[in-house]
Every structure is written in C-alpha cells, then in structure tokens.
Amino acid sequence: MATASMPLGNSPTANTKVPPRKSTLSRKREDDDLLLPSSPNKRSKVSFDSDVEVRLVEEWEKTPTVIQEGVRRALLKRASGDSTSYEQVKAIYTPVRANQEETSPATLRNYTFALLNNVSMLNKDCNDLIHAVLGSDWLSRPEGYVYLFTQFLANLISAQTLYLPDVLRMLVENITAAPPSRSQSGELADVPRSQIYQRAHKVIQYLLQIIPPACRILLTIVTNTFPHQSDSRRAHIIYTHNLLRITEYAPVLQADILMLITERLVKIDLQVQEDLEDLAEEVEEGVVQHVPRARCDLNSVLDDPHDSDDDSESDEEIDEETLRTQTITKNVEKMDCILDMLFTYYDQMISAPLPSGQDGSVEILFSQFQTVILPTHRSRHTQFLLFHFVQQSSAHIDVFVGMCAQTSFDKKRPAMVRQAAAAYLASFVARGMHVSSDIVREVWDYISTELKKQVRESEPGCRGPDLQRYSTYYTLVQALLYIFCFRWRDFETGPDDDSEGDDLPSIYGEERHWRSGVKETLQLNLFSRLNPLKVCSPGIVTEFARIAHHLHVIYVYHLLETNKRIRLSHHVGPRNYSQLNRETALSAKREEENQHLDEYFPFDPYHLPKSKRWVEGDYREWVGIPGLDDEKAAESDSADEEVEDSDVEERTGTEESNE
Numbered sequence: 113m114a115t116a117s118m119p120l121g122n123s124p125t126a127n128t129k130v131p132p133r134k135s136t137l138s139r140k141r142e143d144d145d146l147l148l149p150s151s152p153n154k155r156s157k158v159s160f161d162s163d164v165e166v167r168l169v170e171e172w173e174k175t176p177t178v179i180q181e182g183v184r185r186a187l188l189k190r191a192s193g194d195s196t197s198y199e200q201v202k203a204i205y206t207p208v209r210a211n212q213e214e215t216s217p218a219t220l221r222n223y224t225f226a227l228l229n230n231v232s233m234l235n236k237d238c239n240d241l242i243h244a245v246l247g248s249d250w251l252s253r254p255e256g257y258v259y260l261f262t263q264f265l266a267n268l269i270s271a272q273t274l275y276l277p278d279v280l281r282m283l284v285e286n287i288t289a290a291p292p293s294r295s296q297s298g299e300l301a302d303v304p305r306s307q308i309y310q311r312a313h314k315v316i317q318y319l320l321q322i323i324p325p326a327c328r329i330l331l332t333i334v335t336n337t338f339p340h341q342s343d344s345r346r347a348h349i350i351y352t353h354n355l356l357r358i359t360e361y362a363p364v365l366q367a368d369i370l371m372l373i374t375e376r377l378v379k380i381d382l383q384v385q386e387d388l389e390d391l392a393e394e395v396e397e398g399v400v401q402h403v404p405r406a407r408c409d410l411n412s413v414l415d416d417p418h419d420s421d422d423d424s425e426s427d428e429e430i431d432e433e434t435l436r437t438q439t440i441t442k443n444v445e446k447m448d449c450i451l452d453m454l455f456t457y458y459d460q461m462i463s464a465p466l467p468s469g470q471d472g473s474v475e476i477l478f479s480q481f482q483t484v485i486l487p488t489h490r491s492r493h494t495q496f497l498l499f500h501f502v503q504q505s506s507a508h509i510d511v512f513v514g515m516c517a518q519t520s521f522d523k524k525r526p527a528m529v530r531q532a533a534a535a536y537l538a539s540f541v542a543r544g545m546h547v548s549s550d551i552v553r554e555v556w557d558y559i560s561t562e563l564k565k566q567v568r569e570s571e572p573g574c575r576g577p578d579l580q581r582y583s584t585y586y587t588l589v590q591a592l593l594y595i596f597c598f599r600w601r602d603f604e605t606g607p608d609d610d611s612e613g614d615d616l617p618s619i620y621g622e623e624r625h626w627r628s629g630v631k632e633t634l635q636l637n638l639f640s641r642l643n644p645l646k647v648c649s650p651g652i653v654t655e656f657a658r659i660a661h662h663l664h665v666i667y668v669y670h671l672l673e674t675n676k677r678i679r680l681s682h683h684v685g686p687r688n689y690s691q692l693n694r695e696t697a698l699s700a701k702r703e704e705e706n707q708h709l710d711e712y713f714p715f716d717p718y719h720l721p722k723s724k725r726w727v728e729g730d731y732r733e734w735v736g737i738p739g740l741d742d743e744k745a746a747e748s749d750s751a752d753e754e755v756e757d758s759d760v761e762e763r764t765g766t767e768e769s770n771e
Contacts, residue, residue: 176222183226187233198241205244220248221257228264231271242268242275246282251293251311252303262315266322277329279319284333286312287354289347305414309354317361331368334358338372341379345446346413352450353410356457367476373454374480378494380447385492387440391433403441405721408449444720447493452723458501459726474501474508478515486519486532495536495714496727503546503730513537513547513555520588521562531587532714538591539713542598545732549602552595553627556603559592560633567640577643577680579707589637589644590709593656598732600663603630624663634666646675649711662740680707 174182186197204223208214227234227245234242250261269276286293291308320326334355339347352373359366407413430438461473477498485495502508519525519533541547541555566585579586596603605625638645645653645668653672660666718724718731 174219174222176225179219179222180226180229183223184230184233187230187238190237202241202244205241205248207248217253217257221260224257224260224264228260228267231264231267234268234272234275236272236274242278246278247292249293251286251291251308258311262318265315266319269319269323269326273323276323276326277333280316280326280330281333281337283312283316283319284330284337287351287357288337289339289344289350306411309357313354313357313361316358320362327362327364330358330362331365334369335372338376341376341383341443345442345449348446349408349410349413349449349453352453356453367479370454370476371480371484373450374484374494374497377447377450377454378484378488378491380443380450381491381494382488384440384443384447385490387436387443391436391440403444403448403721408452408722448720448722451493451497451720452726454497455500455723455726458497462501462504474505477501478511481512482515482519486536487529489528489532490712491714492716493718493720496718499540499544499715500727500730502540503544506548509544509547509551512540513551516540517555517558520584520591527583530584534584534587534591535712536714538594539715542595542713543715543732545730549599552599552602556592556595556633557629559588560629563588563592563633563637567636567642571641574641576641577646577678577707579647579680579709582642582647585642586644586647586709590648590652592633592637593648593652594713596665597652597655597659598734600659600665603627626665631666634660638666638668639671643671643675643678645671646678646680647707647709649709651711658740659737662737 182197183201186201189196190198201223204215204220224245245264251258253261265279269279282292285291287309291305291312293308293312316330320330337351339351355369355373359369458473458477481495481498485491485498498512502512516533516537520530520537522530525533537555541552563585566582566588570582570585574582603626605627645657657668657672661669715731717733718727
C-alpha cells in the first residue's frame with residue numbers, strides 16, 4: 113500500500129505541539145495597521161501641547177487664493193439667502209470709524225483682486241457692494257493699487273454694463289473741487305489734488321476707449337455735476353479746468369462741453385446784471401471797474417489752502433447793501449476767471465496750424481451764439497469771446513455780419529430774437545476795430561434797403577409811432593443811428609467821389625462829402641409817419657441829433673421838439689378798460705418810458721480786470737467829434753471851475769463870518 117508524499121522541508125513531528133493557525137483575513141489586517149493611519153471615523157486620543165498658541169487666522173494672513181475662494185463662496189451664499197460672509201466682504205470697503213482698525217493695504221489689494229476675478233458674479237443684487245467699492249478711497253493710494261482698481265472698473269463695466277453710470281459718476285465727482293478720494297489716513301501719503309485729477313482723467317480716458325458709447329452718459333453726468341452759479345469761484349475754476357481737460361482726449365464731446373460752460377457762464381452774467389440794477393447808480397459804476405484781479409489759474413487755486421470766497425466777517429456784521437456788493441464782486445471775479453480760461457482755450461485751438469482746427473473753433477462759437485447767447489436778453493460779457501475771435505479773419509467777420517443781418521430780417525423768428533440780432537449787428541460793426549469800412553458801408557446799405565421796404569409796406573396804414581406793431585423797424589433804425597454815431601467817417605467821400613452835392617461847410621471851412629444814399633436814407637425814415645425818433649432810445653437819439661447837426665448831415669431838432677407833445681400811449685393798440693385806474697403824472701411817465709426801445713448794445717465797454725486784455729486790441733473806443741466834443745469838454749471844465757470858485761467863495765465867507 114502506497115503512502116502519501118510529505119511536503120518538502122522540516123515537518124513537525126508527532127510529538128511537536130502545533131499552535132492554532134490564524135485566518136488569512138486576520139493576519140492581513142494586522143499588517144495594514146502597521147502601515148496605514150487609523151480611520152478618520154475612529155476617535156483617537158490626542159494630546160495638545162500647552163505651549164502652542166491657538167487662534168483664528170487674521171485677514172492679512174490669508175493668501176490671495178484663500179480670499180478669492182472666500183469671496184466666491186460669499187457671493188454664492190448671498191444668492192441663496194445667506195449674507196453673513198457677503199457683509200464681511202462689503203465691510204472691507206466701508207469707511208472705518210474712529211475706534212476701528214483700518215483695513216491693511218495688502219488685504220484691500222487681495223479683496224479687490226478677488227472681486228476682479230469674480231466680476232461675472234457681481235450682478236444687480238450686489239449693488240450695495242459695488243457702491244461700497246466705488247466709494248472707497250482708491251485714487252490716493254499707491255500706483256499699483258490704482259492700476260489694479262482701474263482693471264477692476266474696466267472688467268466690471270464690460271461684464272456688467274448696468275454699473276457704467278455709477279462708475280462714471282464716481283470719476284466725475286473726483287474732478288470737482290472736493291474729490292471724495294482724498295485720504296486723511298496716517299498710513300497713506302497725502303496725495304495732491306492735482307495728482308488725483310490726473311489719475312481720474314487717465315481712468316476716464318481708458319474707459320471711454322473701451323466703451324465709446326459711454327461718452328453720452330458722461331456728458332449727462334458732467335452736466336448734472338456742474339457747480340451751481342452761487343458756488344464759489346474755486347469750485348467753478350477747478351471744474352471748468354477739468355471739463356476742458358476732458359475735451360482734449362474726448363473730442364467728440366468738445367462742442368457739447370463748451371456749450372455747457374457757455375450756458376452756465378451766461379447765467380452768472382445775467383445774475384450780475386440783475387444785481388447791478390438793484391444798486392445805486394454811483395455804486396453800480398464802481399463795482400465792476402474796481403474788482404481786483406483774481407487768481408484764475410488752477411495751480412494757484414490748489415496751492416493756496418486759504419483761497420476761499422468766504423467772508424471774514426459774518427453776514428450779521430455788515431449791512432444789506434454791502435453784502436449785496438460783496439456778492440456781486442464774487443460773481444464778477446468768477447465770471448472773469450471763467451472767461452479768461454475760455455479765451456486761453458480758444459486761442460490755443462485757433463492758433464493751431466491746421467485750418468480745420470481754426471474753422472471748427474469758430475463754428476463752435478457761432479453755434480453757441482445762435483443757441484445760447486442771442487436768445488438771452490441782456491447778456492453783458494460772454495459774447496466778447498465771439499467778438500474777439502471773429503475779428504481774426506475777414507471771412508469770419510462776413511459770416512457773423514451776415515448771420516445777424518439775416519436773423520434780424522427773418523419774419524419767422526420771434527421779435528425778441530430779431531431785435532437782439534439787430535443790436536448785435538450794430539454793436540459789432542460800430543465797436544469792432546477790425547471791421548473794415550467796406551463792411552460798414554455794406555451793412556448800412558443792407559439795412560437801408562430793408563427799411564425802405566418796411567416803410568413802403570407800413571406807412572399807408574400807420575396812425576403814428578407804435579412800438580408794438582413796428583418793433584423790428586424801430587430796432588433797425590436805432591441800429592443805423594448807432595452805427596452812424598461811431599462810424600460816420602466811413603460814410604465820407606472825397607470831392608471827386610460819387611457824393612451828394614448839397615453839403616454845407618463845417619465850422620472849420622471844410623466841405624464834407626457823403627456817400628450817395630446816406631442823407632436820403634435818414635430823410636426817408638426819420639420823417640416818415642412811423643416817427644422812429646419818438647420810439648428809439650432817447651440817449652441815442654440825442655447823441656445822433658447832436659452829431660448829425662454838427663456834421664451838417666440832417667437837422668432833426670425841430671422834430672424832437674414836436675415829439676415832446678406826442679403821447680406814445682395814444683398810438684398803441686387797443687387797451688383794456690375793464691379796470692378804470694386814474695392816470696397820474698408818474699404812471700403816465702412810466703408808461704411813456706415803456707414805449708421806448710431798450711438802449712442795449714451788447715458790445716459796450718468791457719471792464720473785467722483779468723480777461724479784458726484779450727479784447728484791448730479789438731475794441732473801438734468812443735472818439736470825440738472834432739470841434740463838437742472839444743466845445744463840450746471846454747464847457748464842462750468851465751462849469752467845474754465855476755463850481756470850485758463858488759465853493760471857495762462860500763468857504764471864505766463862512767470863515768469871515770466866524771471871525
């Protein structure tokens with residue numbers, strides 16, 4: 113019988129005690145216990161080292177990656193209704209209180225970087241967070257942070273266009289006299305305002321390049337942010353300077369911004385005129401002429417921390433008239449500075465080598481004249497921008513003269529605008545130093561032709577002088593009289609020229625010759641049934657009569673005497689008799705004055721101390737009439753001497769009586 117074979121190796125003997133054999137699964141588990149850590153579900157006994165500090169990680173210790181992930185989760189939780197982490201992020205940009213610690217620059221930079229990388233999640237539900245970020249002080253921080261914030265703004269308005277107006281509004285507020293980004297923290301260097309303005313302009317320019325349609329939104333914002341006319345001179349200088357800076361890198365807004373500045377300037381101009389009318393005449397004359405030269409350049413305004421329009425005295429310590437005079441003085445200084453800035457700006461544009469730049473600038477001025485200046489009654493200084501720059505080219509003079517003449521003859525335009533256009537035409541031709549004699553004579557002929565036409569149409573049904581019915585006619589006649597008073601020399605001709613032969617010799621024995629049609633025009637209109645000398649401004653009528661008589665052009669003194677007995681109120685349209693009021697001498701005088709044309713010529717003498725330098729070579733001052741004003745001056749001097757002699761005699765008599 114065969115036996116089973118044995119395994120190789122030492123086999124246990126029968127007497128050896130064999131230990132019980134462990135299962136394979138049990139043996140494998142023991143080996144693994146030596147190699148792997150225990151299961152996380154298994155609580156192990158842990159001992160802590162008492163020397164180790166246990167604390168929460170501060171914000172400044174967090175890495176950018178951790179902060180970025182935290183911001184992402186905060187935005188997600190906010191969408192699901194949990195705003196705890198979201199409010200913590202918003203608190204990073206909220207201004208700290210006096211007893212709170214300010215956010216470190218590193219933390220602020222990391223959170224801004226995190227928002228930049230999560231900008232797609234900043235929808236309209238994050239409006240309060242965005243406003244907190246935009247309201248933070250970022251323009252006064254180091255260049256690196258300003259660059260990072262600029263990238264955030266660019267990405268934000270690209271991904272979420274609903275925030276574009278908020279971003280532009282924040283930037284515009286930072287080019288005002290009191291920019292929000294003005295750090296007062298001890299940890300940051302005090303950044304000059306000029307640098308804040310420069311940084312803001314760079315960001316605006318960058319954003320306009322990214323989104324060109326933003327220009328229209330920007331225009332609306334700068335219009336709404338413009339200082340009120342009662343704000344300080346400093347506020348107007350700074351804001352106007354920054355608006356002009358915008359036109360340099362956003363030329364598409366140039367015309368609109370210049371129009372905006374002109375509109376606000378006209379408002380200040382009108383306010384000054386209204387305030388001056390409330391003052392006594394002797395005070396009114398001295399206010400504008402004695403205003404000190406104000407500092408108008410941006411650097412002087414920014415460098416002087418004491419530059420303010422505030423009075424050293426309280427309003428309670430001065431009387432009402434003095435307070436009103438101080439207010440007028442401030443407004444005059446404000447207007448003077450803005451005009452000087454505009455003169456400088458246009459001068460640089462018109463002096464450019466490209467003709468397109470010159471013509472474009474004057475076209476802007478023409479547009480402003482038609483849109484803003486001409487429809488505004490009694491503007492006093494703003495129009496001198498046009499007065500100066502138009503005279504730099506004969507072509508521009510022709511355009512402006514034609515524009516005013518066409519408007520004054522256009523029956524489709526309102527009567528007030530037509531009268532204003534005639535006043536501008538007469539004043540420009542009379543006062544413009546560079547307006548040639550040919551232009552003066554052409555304007556005279558042009559107006560004469562129109563007046564002849566109106567006389568032919570109106571005289572048959574005319575019952576007498578009536579300002580309401582024939583206001584345009586009287587305005588043109590007054591324009592003609594005004595032009596003659598200033599430019600009568602341009603209507604003289606030599607003995608061999610085509611002239612009228614009924615001239616009388618002057619007091620010096622010289623025979624004056626006048627262009628054909630000058631006397632005829634005056635005779636036809638001044639002695640017509642419309643009787644313009646009764647309606648035109650008495651001051652202009654008196655001066656014309658004096659000059660015309662002295663130069664032997666026409667004699668009208670007998671007509672003026674007759675006009676004294678004519679009541680204009682008897683020739684006006686139907687009156688309202690529903691209320692019977694007793695007419696007094698004072699009321700009749702006032703009613704008579706209201707029937708005269710206003711003595712308004714927009715290019716009267718310019719007295720603003722700072723900006724008057726621009727028009728000194730363009731302005732024609734009044735020149736006395738030879739042989740006439742000399743006598744008048746002599747009579748005035750003689751009268752003054754008689755007054756002085758009487759004063760001396762009176763004082764001498766008083767002294768003798770006292771002795």
